[in-house]
Amino acid sequence: MNDTPIxxxxxxxxxxxxxxxxxxxxxGLLAVGGNLKPETLLQAYTQGLFPWYSDDQPIxxxxxxxxxxxxxxxxxxxxxxxxxxxxxxxxxxxxxxFREVMQACAAPRKDGAGTWISNDILDAYCQLHELGYxxxxxxxxxxxxxxxxxxxxxxxxxxxxxxxxxxxxxxxVALEYLCNTLKPKLIDAQxxxxxxxxxxxxxxxxxxxxxxxxxxxxKTLSPVI
Numbered sequence: 001m002n003d004t005p006i007x008x009x010x011x012x013x014x015x016x017x018x019x020x021x022x023x024x025x026x027x028g029l030l031a032v033g034g035n036l037k038p039e040t041l042l043q044a045y046t047q048g049l050f051p052w053y054s055d056d057q058p059i060x061x062x063x064x065x066x067x068x069x070x071x072x073x074x075x076x077x078x079x080x081x082x083x084x085x086x087x088x089x090x091x092x093x094x095x096x097x098f099r100e101v102m103q104a105c106a107a108p109r110k111d112g113a114g115t116w117i118s119n120d121i122l123d124a125y126c127q128l129h130e131l132g133y134x135x136x137x138x139x140x141x142x143x144x145x146x147x148x149x150x151x152x153x154x155x156x157x158x159x160x161x162x163x164x165x166x167x168x169x170x171x172x173v174a175l176e177y178l179c180n181t182l183k184p185k186l187i188d189a190q191x192x193x194x195x196x197x198x199x200x201x202x203x204x205x206x207x208x209x210x211x212x213x214x215x216x217x218x219k220t221l222s223p224v225i
Contacts, residue, residue: 008031012040036120
């Protein structure tokens, strides 16, 4: 068991070290450094890793244990959300405003928490979007973007990154669309949150998660939409 993360060179291209070498404190920190090139990011996701760091830090790569996931068939639809869906308050679109969704996710939260979505992250994921891997699901009302989410789709896995909501239930409607229209076999929610738990997310062992990633990504980096 490592007590320090593994340092990666700037020209790192993968594969990453095994997640079994990730730290337990802080939970899941595996490596420091590397880069945000598309091939590096895709390699990370297919190994069960994701980047998460602040502007004043180097790139940090994580694989927490346990992992928070949502099986689409277990999505919980509350009474209020069901009413929202039945009333069709929002028009749901996909991939029409990817950068805008990321920028909305990066905006300051009501709790005052800062964002980890730096300009470098924004540009890197927009590159993945142009390549067909990163997707946004957007809720519009009166032609105004009021909620949504974005993430990476590889094979039958959807690796969720962030969501936002400016009107009631907007991000939840986007998640329902993801589950029932895109129909991935598994959605990675990364780390526990009460919000995701209320939608049906659960914690699973990291080894199980990585096995599922290996299966659902089908050992290919080709987009499956």
